[in-house]
Amino acid sequence: MKLTERRKKMLAFIAEFVEENNYPPSIRDIGAACDISSTSVVKYNLTKLEQYKLIRREKEVSRGLSLDWARLQEEGLADGLAGAPSTHQDGNGSAFSFFQVPVLGYIAAGEPIQVETTDHSNADEWLELNETLYRNPDQLYALRVQGDSMIDASVLDGDIVILRHQERAENGEMVAAWIDTQNETTLKHFFLEGDQVRLRPANPSYPEMFLPAAEVSVKGKVVSVIRQLE
Protein backbone atom coordinates (compact mmCIF):
# COMPACT_ATOMS: atom_id res chain seq x y z
CA MET A 1 0.00 0.00 0.00
CA LYS A 2 1.21 3.45 -0.92
CA LEU A 3 1.06 5.96 1.89
CA THR A 4 1.99 9.61 2.05
CA GLU A 5 4.87 10.62 4.26
CA ARG A 6 2.48 12.41 6.54
CA ARG A 7 0.28 9.40 7.11
CA LYS A 8 3.28 7.19 7.73
CA LYS A 9 4.43 9.69 10.29
CA MET A 10 1.02 9.65 11.90
CA LEU A 11 1.04 5.89 12.17
CA ALA A 12 4.52 5.97 13.62
CA PHE A 13 3.51 8.56 16.15
CA ILE A 14 0.39 6.72 17.20
CA ALA A 15 2.39 3.56 17.73
CA GLU A 16 5.01 5.42 19.68
CA PHE A 17 2.44 7.23 21.77
CA VAL A 18 0.58 4.10 22.70
CA GLU A 19 3.85 2.36 23.48
CA GLU A 20 4.76 5.26 25.72
CA ASN A 21 1.47 6.00 27.45
CA ASN A 22 -0.68 2.94 27.16
CA TYR A 23 -3.52 5.03 25.83
CA PRO A 24 -4.04 6.46 22.35
CA PRO A 25 -3.25 10.06 21.43
CA SER A 26 -5.89 12.68 20.81
CA ILE A 27 -6.29 14.36 17.46
CA ARG A 28 -4.43 17.37 18.80
CA ASP A 29 -1.63 15.20 20.13
CA ILE A 30 -1.19 13.80 16.66
CA GLY A 31 -1.36 17.21 15.07
CA ALA A 32 1.30 18.63 17.34
CA ALA A 33 3.62 15.70 16.76
CA CYS A 34 3.20 15.61 13.01
CA ASP A 35 3.29 19.36 12.42
CA ILE A 36 -0.34 19.61 11.46
CA SER A 37 -1.83 22.82 12.68
CA SER A 38 -5.42 21.95 12.03
CA THR A 39 -7.37 19.31 13.86
CA SER A 40 -9.51 18.78 10.83
CA VAL A 41 -6.53 17.80 8.75
CA VAL A 42 -5.65 15.20 11.32
CA LYS A 43 -9.19 13.96 11.26
CA TYR A 44 -9.14 13.91 7.47
CA ASN A 45 -6.07 11.73 7.39
CA LEU A 46 -7.26 9.53 10.20
CA THR A 47 -10.39 8.90 8.19
CA LYS A 48 -8.23 7.90 5.26
CA LEU A 49 -6.20 5.55 7.39
CA GLU A 50 -9.39 4.11 8.71
CA GLN A 51 -10.66 3.57 5.18
CA TYR A 52 -7.49 1.64 4.46
CA LYS A 53 -8.37 -0.32 7.59
CA LEU A 54 -4.96 0.41 9.05
CA ILE A 55 -6.54 1.85 12.16
CA ARG A 56 -9.83 1.45 13.95
CA ARG A 57 -11.73 4.43 15.22
CA GLU A 58 -14.69 4.94 17.51
CA LYS A 59 -16.80 7.92 16.56
CA GLU A 60 -16.98 10.77 19.05
CA VAL A 61 -14.90 8.96 21.59
CA SER A 62 -11.85 10.83 22.70
CA ARG A 63 -8.69 8.90 21.95
CA GLY A 64 -10.92 6.21 20.55
CA LEU A 65 -8.51 4.86 18.00
CA SER A 66 -6.21 1.88 17.72
CA LEU A 67 -3.83 0.41 15.22
CA ASP A 68 -4.71 -2.72 13.34
CA TRP A 69 -1.43 -4.58 13.56
CA ALA A 70 -2.64 -7.47 11.48
CA ARG A 71 -3.35 -5.15 8.54
CA LEU A 72 -0.21 -3.13 9.09
CA GLN A 73 1.82 -6.28 8.85
CA GLU A 74 -0.02 -7.44 5.80
CA GLU A 75 0.88 -4.19 4.14
CA GLY A 76 4.45 -4.31 5.36
CA LEU A 77 3.97 -1.10 7.29
CA ALA A 78 4.59 -2.46 10.76
CA ASP A 79 8.36 -2.41 10.51
CA GLY A 80 9.29 1.04 11.66
CA LEU A 81 6.55 1.27 14.25
CA ALA A 82 7.16 1.20 17.97
CA GLY A 83 5.81 -1.78 19.79
CA ALA A 84 5.17 -3.76 16.66
CA PRO A 85 4.61 -7.38 17.50
CA SER A 86 7.19 -9.56 15.83
CA THR A 87 4.67 -11.89 14.35
CA HIS A 88 1.55 -12.44 16.35
CA GLN A 89 -0.64 -10.34 18.53
CA ASP A 90 -3.85 -10.79 20.33
CA GLY A 91 -6.97 -8.93 19.40
CA ASN A 92 -5.91 -5.86 21.30
CA GLY A 93 -2.67 -5.12 19.64
CA SER A 94 -0.72 -6.30 22.64
CA ALA A 95 2.53 -7.81 21.55
CA PHE A 96 3.16 -11.46 22.04
CA SER A 97 6.39 -12.68 20.68
CA PHE A 98 6.57 -15.98 22.42
CA PHE A 99 4.36 -18.92 22.71
CA GLN A 100 4.03 -21.68 25.16
CA VAL A 101 4.58 -25.34 24.64
CA PRO A 102 3.19 -27.81 27.10
CA VAL A 103 5.67 -30.08 28.80
CA LEU A 104 3.51 -33.13 28.96
CA GLY A 105 5.72 -35.24 31.09
CA TYR A 106 8.44 -37.78 30.70
CA ILE A 107 9.13 -39.97 27.75
CA ALA A 108 11.00 -43.20 27.90
CA ALA A 109 14.26 -43.42 26.16
CA GLY A 110 14.86 -46.69 27.95
CA GLU A 111 11.66 -48.41 28.84
CA PRO A 112 8.46 -46.93 27.45
CA ILE A 113 6.21 -44.93 29.76
CA GLN A 114 2.63 -43.93 29.36
CA VAL A 115 2.07 -40.54 27.84
CA GLU A 116 -1.07 -39.22 26.23
CA THR A 117 0.30 -36.65 23.85
CA THR A 118 -2.93 -35.21 22.62
CA ASP A 119 -4.19 -34.11 25.98
CA HIS A 120 -2.64 -30.80 26.87
CA SER A 121 -4.78 -30.15 29.86
CA ASN A 122 -2.71 -31.98 32.40
CA ALA A 123 0.57 -30.40 31.39
CA ASP A 124 2.40 -29.73 34.61
CA GLU A 125 4.80 -27.27 33.07
CA TRP A 126 5.05 -24.95 30.12
CA LEU A 127 8.06 -24.04 28.08
CA GLU A 128 8.10 -20.67 26.47
CA LEU A 129 9.78 -20.57 23.12
CA ASN A 130 10.25 -18.06 20.40
CA GLU A 131 8.72 -18.39 17.02
CA THR A 132 11.77 -17.30 15.15
CA LEU A 133 12.92 -20.82 15.90
CA TYR A 134 9.76 -22.71 15.23
CA ARG A 135 6.88 -22.71 12.86
CA ASN A 136 3.33 -23.85 13.61
CA PRO A 137 3.84 -23.57 17.34
CA ASP A 138 0.41 -24.87 18.10
CA GLN A 139 1.47 -28.30 16.94
CA LEU A 140 4.39 -28.40 19.33
CA TYR A 141 4.77 -29.99 22.69
CA ALA A 142 7.68 -30.99 24.85
CA LEU A 143 8.75 -34.01 26.79
CA ARG A 144 11.48 -34.61 29.27
CA VAL A 145 13.69 -37.52 28.30
CA GLN A 146 14.11 -40.26 30.84
CA GLY A 147 16.74 -42.85 30.21
CA ASP A 148 19.72 -43.03 27.98
CA SER A 149 18.62 -45.15 25.07
CA MET A 150 19.12 -42.27 22.63
CA ILE A 151 22.55 -41.40 23.87
CA ASP A 152 24.23 -42.12 20.57
CA ALA A 153 21.94 -39.60 18.96
CA SER A 154 23.18 -37.08 21.47
CA VAL A 155 19.95 -37.05 23.42
CA LEU A 156 20.71 -37.49 27.09
CA ASP A 157 18.75 -38.36 30.17
CA GLY A 158 17.08 -35.18 31.35
CA ASP A 159 17.07 -33.39 28.01
CA ILE A 160 13.89 -31.76 26.84
CA VAL A 161 12.76 -32.80 23.40
CA ILE A 162 10.35 -30.63 21.49
CA LEU A 163 8.08 -32.49 19.16
CA ARG A 164 5.76 -31.52 16.39
CA HIS A 165 2.57 -33.46 16.53
CA GLN A 166 2.24 -35.58 13.42
CA GLU A 167 0.95 -39.04 12.64
CA ARG A 168 3.44 -39.96 9.97
CA ALA A 169 7.21 -40.01 9.95
CA GLU A 170 10.00 -40.58 7.49
CA ASN A 171 12.37 -43.43 8.00
CA GLY A 172 15.18 -42.52 10.33
CA GLU A 173 13.43 -39.66 12.05
CA MET A 174 13.35 -39.52 15.80
CA VAL A 175 9.78 -39.84 16.95
CA ALA A 176 7.60 -40.36 19.95
CA ALA A 177 5.90 -43.65 19.20
CA TRP A 178 2.81 -44.96 20.90
CA ILE A 179 2.82 -48.70 21.28
CA ASP A 180 -0.74 -49.89 21.31
CA THR A 181 -0.31 -53.19 23.01
CA GLN A 182 1.67 -51.69 25.83
CA ASN A 183 -0.17 -48.41 26.32
CA GLU A 184 3.14 -46.62 26.25
CA THR A 185 5.04 -43.96 24.40
CA THR A 186 8.72 -44.18 23.68
CA LEU A 187 11.37 -42.14 21.95
CA LYS A 188 13.04 -43.98 19.10
CA HIS A 189 14.27 -43.76 15.54
CA PHE A 190 11.45 -44.77 13.27
CA PHE A 191 11.64 -47.13 10.30
CA LEU A 192 8.69 -48.46 8.39
CA GLU A 193 9.57 -51.78 6.73
CA GLY A 194 6.65 -53.27 4.88
CA ASP A 195 3.93 -53.73 7.44
CA GLN A 196 6.38 -53.80 10.26
CA VAL A 197 7.74 -50.89 12.21
CA ARG A 198 11.25 -50.94 13.54
CA LEU A 199 11.92 -48.74 16.53
CA ARG A 200 15.63 -48.34 16.99
CA PRO A 201 17.21 -46.84 20.09
CA ALA A 202 20.51 -45.04 19.70
CA ASN A 203 22.31 -47.09 22.27
CA PRO A 204 23.65 -50.58 21.58
CA SER A 205 22.70 -51.75 25.05
CA TYR A 206 19.00 -51.40 24.26
CA PRO A 207 17.24 -53.75 21.88
CA GLU A 208 15.44 -52.71 18.72
CA MET A 209 11.72 -53.27 18.69
CA PHE A 210 9.90 -54.86 15.76
CA LEU A 211 6.17 -54.38 15.81
CA PRO A 212 3.25 -54.67 13.42
CA ALA A 213 2.57 -51.24 11.93
CA ALA A 214 -0.97 -51.42 13.22
CA GLU A 215 0.25 -51.51 16.79
CA VAL A 216 2.42 -48.42 16.52
CA SER A 217 1.25 -44.88 16.04
CA VAL A 218 3.54 -41.91 15.68
CA LYS A 219 2.68 -39.18 18.13
CA GLY A 220 5.17 -36.62 16.95
CA LYS A 221 8.56 -35.96 15.52
CA VAL A 222 11.45 -34.49 17.44
CA VAL A 223 12.26 -31.07 16.09
CA SER A 224 14.52 -29.79 18.79
CA VAL A 225 16.56 -30.87 21.76
CA ILE A 226 17.26 -28.62 24.69
CA ARG A 227 19.68 -29.38 27.46
CA GLN A 228 20.12 -27.42 30.65
CA LEU A 229 23.53 -27.90 32.25
CA GLU A 230 23.04 -25.77 35.34
Added chain:
Amino acid sequence: MKLTERRKKMLAFIAEFVEENNYPPSIRDIGAACDISSTSVVKYNLTKLEQYKLIRREKEVSRGLSLDWARLQEEGLADGLAGAPSTHQDGNGSAFSFFQVPVLGYIAAGEPIQVETTDHSNADEWLELNETLYRNPDQLYALRVQGDSMIDASVLDGDIVILRHQERAENGEMVAAWIDTQNETTLKHFFLEGDQVRLRPANPSYPEMFLPAAEVSVKGKVVSVIRQLE
Protein backbone atom coordinates in the same frame (compact mmCIF):
# COMPACT_ATOMS: atom_id res chain seq x y z
CA MET B 1 -3.74 -6.35 49.21
CA LYS B 2 -7.30 -6.02 50.43
CA LEU B 3 -9.64 -4.37 47.95
CA THR B 4 -13.30 -3.52 48.16
CA GLU B 5 -15.66 -5.36 45.87
CA ARG B 6 -16.31 -2.15 44.00
CA ARG B 7 -12.66 -1.51 43.25
CA LYS B 8 -12.12 -5.08 42.15
CA LYS B 9 -15.04 -4.65 39.82
CA MET B 10 -13.53 -1.46 38.48
CA LEU B 11 -10.23 -3.14 37.78
CA ALA B 12 -11.99 -6.00 36.09
CA PHE B 13 -14.02 -3.63 33.95
CA ILE B 14 -11.01 -1.55 32.95
CA ALA B 15 -9.15 -4.67 31.92
CA GLU B 16 -12.15 -5.93 30.00
CA PHE B 17 -12.75 -2.59 28.33
CA VAL B 18 -9.16 -2.23 27.20
CA GLU B 19 -9.21 -5.82 25.99
CA GLU B 20 -12.34 -5.02 24.02
CA ASN B 21 -11.63 -1.57 22.63
CA ASN B 22 -7.90 -1.08 22.72
CA TYR B 23 -8.34 2.20 24.51
CA PRO B 24 -9.11 2.86 28.15
CA PRO B 25 -12.61 3.67 29.44
CA SER B 26 -13.67 7.12 30.57
CA ILE B 27 -14.73 7.82 34.13
CA ARG B 28 -18.33 7.72 33.01
CA ASP B 29 -17.80 4.43 31.21
CA ILE B 30 -16.53 2.97 34.44
CA GLY B 31 -19.36 4.46 36.42
CA ALA B 32 -22.00 3.01 34.15
CA ALA B 33 -20.43 -0.42 34.20
CA CYS B 34 -19.90 -0.54 37.94
CA ASP B 35 -23.22 1.00 38.93
CA ILE B 36 -21.71 4.19 40.19
CA SER B 37 -23.94 7.12 39.46
CA SER B 38 -21.47 9.82 40.28
CA THR B 39 -18.34 10.58 38.34
CA SER B 40 -16.66 11.84 41.44
CA VAL B 41 -17.05 8.51 43.15
CA VAL B 42 -15.35 6.86 40.24
CA LYS B 43 -12.60 9.39 40.41
CA TYR B 44 -12.32 8.88 44.13
CA ASN B 45 -11.82 5.18 43.75
CA LEU B 46 -9.50 5.59 40.80
CA THR B 47 -7.37 7.82 42.95
CA LYS B 48 -7.27 5.13 45.59
CA LEU B 49 -6.28 2.53 43.04
CA GLU B 50 -3.61 4.87 41.82
CA GLN B 51 -2.33 5.32 45.35
CA TYR B 52 -2.02 1.57 45.60
CA LYS B 53 -0.10 1.86 42.34
CA LEU B 54 -2.41 -0.66 40.69
CA ILE B 55 -3.17 1.76 37.90
CA ARG B 56 -1.43 4.72 36.34
CA ARG B 57 -3.30 7.89 35.56
CA GLU B 58 -2.53 11.00 33.57
CA LYS B 59 -4.14 14.08 35.02
CA GLU B 60 -6.73 15.85 32.92
CA VAL B 61 -6.29 13.51 30.02
CA SER B 62 -9.41 11.77 28.90
CA ARG B 63 -9.10 8.04 29.18
CA GLY B 64 -5.58 8.63 30.43
CA LEU B 65 -5.32 5.59 32.61
CA SER B 66 -3.73 2.18 32.37
CA LEU B 67 -3.33 -0.89 34.49
CA ASP B 68 -0.01 -1.73 36.08
CA TRP B 69 0.13 -5.41 35.43
CA ALA B 70 3.37 -5.87 37.31
CA ARG B 71 1.80 -4.59 40.51
CA LEU B 72 -1.44 -6.41 39.92
CA GLN B 73 0.44 -9.64 39.65
CA GLU B 74 2.51 -8.89 42.69
CA GLU B 75 -0.68 -8.46 44.61
CA GLY B 76 -2.25 -11.51 43.10
CA LEU B 77 -5.02 -9.44 41.58
CA ALA B 78 -4.30 -10.15 37.94
CA ASP B 79 -6.02 -13.50 37.85
CA GLY B 80 -9.58 -12.69 37.00
CA LEU B 81 -8.72 -9.80 34.73
CA ALA B 82 -9.11 -9.90 30.98
CA GLY B 83 -5.95 -9.78 28.94
CA ALA B 84 -3.60 -10.46 31.84
CA PRO B 85 -0.09 -11.24 30.64
CA SER B 86 1.07 -14.70 31.50
CA THR B 87 4.20 -13.82 33.39
CA HIS B 88 6.06 -10.63 32.72
CA GLN B 89 5.64 -7.30 31.02
CA ASP B 90 7.66 -4.24 30.22
CA GLY B 91 6.97 -0.84 31.68
CA ASN B 92 4.11 -0.19 29.33
CA GLY B 93 2.00 -3.15 30.15
CA SER B 94 2.90 -4.95 26.98
CA ALA B 95 3.59 -8.55 27.65
CA PHE B 96 7.10 -9.79 27.22
CA SER B 97 7.98 -13.14 28.55
CA PHE B 98 11.18 -13.68 26.68
CA PHE B 99 14.49 -12.01 26.39
CA GLN B 100 17.08 -11.94 23.72
CA VAL B 101 20.52 -13.46 23.73
CA PRO B 102 23.05 -12.43 21.13
CA VAL B 103 24.36 -15.15 18.86
CA LEU B 104 27.89 -13.91 18.55
CA GLY B 105 29.05 -16.26 15.87
CA TYR B 106 30.67 -19.61 15.58
CA ILE B 107 32.88 -21.35 18.07
CA ALA B 108 35.35 -24.01 17.23
CA ALA B 109 34.76 -27.44 18.51
CA GLY B 110 37.51 -28.61 16.22
CA GLU B 111 39.99 -25.91 15.48
CA PRO B 112 39.70 -22.69 17.44
CA ILE B 113 38.22 -19.62 15.76
CA GLN B 114 38.37 -16.03 16.77
CA VAL B 115 35.47 -14.79 18.83
CA GLU B 116 35.28 -11.71 20.97
CA THR B 117 32.70 -12.67 23.52
CA THR B 118 32.39 -9.38 25.31
CA ASP B 119 31.35 -7.33 22.33
CA HIS B 120 27.68 -7.78 21.69
CA SER B 121 27.41 -5.11 19.08
CA ASN B 122 28.30 -7.23 16.11
CA ALA B 123 25.89 -10.00 16.91
CA ASP B 124 24.42 -11.10 13.63
CA GLU B 125 21.53 -12.92 15.15
CA TRP B 126 19.51 -12.98 18.33
CA LEU B 127 17.98 -15.91 20.08
CA GLU B 128 14.90 -15.34 22.11
CA LEU B 129 14.67 -17.43 25.22
CA ASN B 130 12.48 -17.62 28.22
CA GLU B 131 13.61 -16.68 31.62
CA THR B 132 11.87 -19.45 33.39
CA LEU B 133 14.75 -21.46 32.03
CA TYR B 134 17.58 -19.09 32.75
CA ARG B 135 18.67 -16.70 35.41
CA ASN B 136 20.70 -13.54 34.91
CA PRO B 137 19.90 -13.41 31.22
CA ASP B 138 22.06 -10.37 30.67
CA GLN B 139 25.13 -12.50 31.21
CA LEU B 140 24.13 -14.93 28.52
CA TYR B 141 25.21 -15.23 24.96
CA ALA B 142 25.05 -17.93 22.37
CA LEU B 143 27.41 -19.50 19.91
CA ARG B 144 26.88 -21.84 17.05
CA VAL B 145 29.10 -24.90 17.32
CA GLN B 146 31.30 -25.68 14.39
CA GLY B 147 33.07 -29.00 14.29
CA ASP B 148 32.56 -32.24 16.10
CA SER B 149 35.20 -32.24 18.79
CA MET B 150 32.57 -32.26 21.55
CA ILE B 151 30.57 -35.07 20.07
CA ASP B 152 31.09 -37.38 23.01
CA ALA B 153 29.56 -34.72 25.25
CA SER B 154 26.53 -34.81 22.98
CA VAL B 155 27.27 -31.45 21.43
CA LEU B 156 27.05 -31.73 17.69
CA ASP B 157 28.18 -29.66 14.77
CA GLY B 158 25.53 -26.99 14.27
CA ASP B 159 24.17 -27.00 17.81
CA ILE B 160 23.71 -23.71 19.57
CA VAL B 161 25.40 -23.46 22.93
CA ILE B 162 24.27 -20.87 25.41
CA LEU B 163 26.96 -19.60 27.70
CA ARG B 164 26.99 -17.58 30.84
CA HIS B 165 29.79 -15.08 30.79
CA GLN B 166 32.26 -15.85 33.58
CA GLU B 167 36.01 -15.78 33.99
CA ARG B 168 36.38 -18.80 36.20
CA ALA B 169 35.32 -22.37 35.75
CA GLU B 170 35.28 -25.58 37.75
CA ASN B 171 37.22 -28.54 36.53
CA GLY B 172 35.27 -30.57 34.05
CA GLU B 173 32.88 -27.83 32.99
CA MET B 174 32.38 -27.13 29.35
CA VAL B 175 33.66 -23.64 28.61
CA ALA B 176 34.49 -21.25 25.84
CA ALA B 177 38.20 -20.70 26.32
CA TRP B 178 40.21 -17.89 24.84
CA ILE B 179 43.73 -18.89 23.92
CA ASP B 180 45.91 -15.84 24.15
CA THR B 181 48.75 -16.91 21.95
CA GLN B 182 46.45 -17.93 19.16
CA ASN B 183 43.83 -15.19 19.38
CA GLU B 184 41.17 -17.83 19.29
CA THR B 185 38.24 -19.17 21.27
CA THR B 186 37.41 -22.82 21.50
CA LEU B 187 34.85 -25.04 23.17
CA LYS B 188 36.38 -27.59 25.51
CA HIS B 189 36.19 -29.26 28.87
CA PHE B 190 38.22 -27.22 31.30
CA PHE B 191 40.73 -28.54 33.85
CA LEU B 192 43.10 -26.42 35.90
CA GLU B 193 46.13 -28.49 36.92
CA GLY B 194 48.62 -26.43 38.88
CA ASP B 195 49.58 -23.56 36.63
CA GLN B 196 48.63 -25.45 33.53
CA VAL B 197 45.26 -25.61 31.89
CA ARG B 198 44.12 -28.73 30.17
CA LEU B 199 41.49 -28.27 27.47
CA ARG B 200 39.98 -31.58 26.64
CA PRO B 201 37.73 -32.15 23.63
CA ALA B 202 35.07 -34.82 23.87
CA ASN B 203 36.21 -36.72 20.85
CA PRO B 204 39.15 -39.07 20.85
CA SER B 205 40.20 -37.96 17.40
CA TYR B 206 41.08 -34.51 18.65
CA PRO B 207 44.09 -33.88 20.87
CA GLU B 208 43.98 -32.38 24.33
CA MET B 209 45.67 -29.02 24.72
CA PHE B 210 48.01 -28.23 27.58
CA LEU B 211 48.66 -24.54 28.04
CA PRO B 212 50.05 -22.25 30.71
CA ALA B 213 47.15 -20.87 32.74
CA ALA B 214 48.25 -17.35 31.89
CA GLU B 215 47.60 -17.95 28.22
CA VAL B 216 44.04 -19.18 28.67
CA SER B 217 41.09 -17.18 29.80
CA VAL B 218 37.62 -18.54 30.28
CA LYS B 219 35.05 -16.56 28.38
CA GLY B 220 31.98 -18.38 29.60
CA LYS B 221 30.49 -21.62 30.72
CA VAL B 222 28.03 -23.64 28.70
CA VAL B 223 24.68 -23.64 30.44
CA SER B 224 22.52 -24.99 27.69
CA VAL B 225 22.59 -26.76 24.38
CA ILE B 226 19.92 -26.33 21.76
CA ARG B 227 19.59 -28.40 18.65
CA GLN B 228 17.22 -27.80 15.77
CA LEU B 229 16.44 -30.88 13.77
CA GLU B 230 14.23 -29.38 11.09
Added chain:
DNA sequence: CTTGACAACGCACAGATGTTCTTGTATAAT
Protein backbone atom coordinates in the same frame (compact mmCIF):
# COMPACT_ATOMS: atom_id res chain seq x y z
C1' DC C 1 -8.67 27.95 -19.04
C1' DT C 2 -11.91 25.48 -16.35
C1' DT C 3 -13.23 21.83 -13.52
C1' DG C 4 -13.12 18.58 -10.00
C1' DA C 5 -10.80 15.60 -6.84
C1' DC C 6 -7.58 15.69 -3.21
C1' DA C 7 -4.92 17.66 0.47
C1' DA C 8 -4.55 21.09 3.78
C1' DC C 9 -5.94 25.02 6.85
C1' DG C 10 -8.50 27.69 10.55
C1' DC C 11 -12.24 28.35 13.32
C1' DA C 12 -16.29 27.73 15.93
C1' DC C 13 -19.17 24.56 18.26
C1' DA C 14 -21.02 20.78 20.82
C1' DG C 15 -20.42 16.89 23.15
C1' DA C 16 -17.26 14.15 25.94
C1' DT C 17 -14.77 13.98 30.03
C1' DG C 18 -11.96 14.99 34.20
C1' DT C 19 -12.16 18.03 38.35
C1' DT C 20 -13.98 20.40 42.25
C1' DC C 21 -17.22 21.55 45.81
C1' DT C 22 -20.81 20.53 48.91
C1' DT C 23 -23.47 17.21 51.27
C1' DG C 24 -24.67 12.81 53.47
C1' DT C 25 -23.83 8.20 55.76
C1' DA C 26 -21.52 4.76 58.30
C1' DT C 27 -17.86 3.06 61.23
C1' DA C 28 -14.18 3.21 64.47
C1' DA C 29 -11.39 5.63 67.60
C1' DT C 30 -11.07 9.16 71.38
Added chain:
DNA sequence: ATTATACAAGAACATCTGTGCGTTGTCAAG
Protein backbone atom coordinates in the same frame (compact mmCIF):
# COMPACT_ATOMS: atom_id res chain seq x y z
C1' DA D 1 -20.93 12.38 72.64
C1' DT D 2 -17.34 13.88 69.54
C1' DT D 3 -14.07 13.54 66.13
C1' DA D 4 -11.74 11.50 62.37
C1' DT D 5 -11.84 8.79 58.35
C1' DA D 6 -13.53 6.21 54.51
C1' DC D 7 -17.06 5.93 51.21
C1' DA D 8 -20.67 7.70 48.29
C1' DA D 9 -23.60 11.14 45.67
C1' DG D 10 -24.98 15.09 42.85
C1' DA D 11 -24.29 19.26 40.59
C1' DA D 12 -21.58 22.82 38.61
C1' DC D 13 -17.48 23.79 36.20
C1' DA D 14 -13.50 23.85 33.17
C1' DT D 15 -11.29 21.88 29.62
C1' DC D 16 -10.36 18.35 26.60
C1' DT D 17 -11.44 16.73 22.25
C1' DG D 18 -13.91 15.29 18.07
C1' DT D 19 -16.76 17.28 14.34
C1' DG D 20 -18.51 20.36 10.74
C1' DC D 21 -17.97 23.81 7.49
C1' DG D 22 -15.98 27.28 4.69
C1' DT D 23 -11.68 28.32 2.36
C1' DT D 24 -7.28 27.80 -0.04
C1' DG D 25 -3.74 25.59 -2.89
C1' DT D 26 -2.27 21.87 -6.06
C1' DC D 27 -2.58 19.07 -9.97
C1' DA D 28 -4.19 16.35 -13.59
C1' DA D 29 -8.10 15.72 -16.82
C1' DG D 30 -11.26 17.72 -19.98
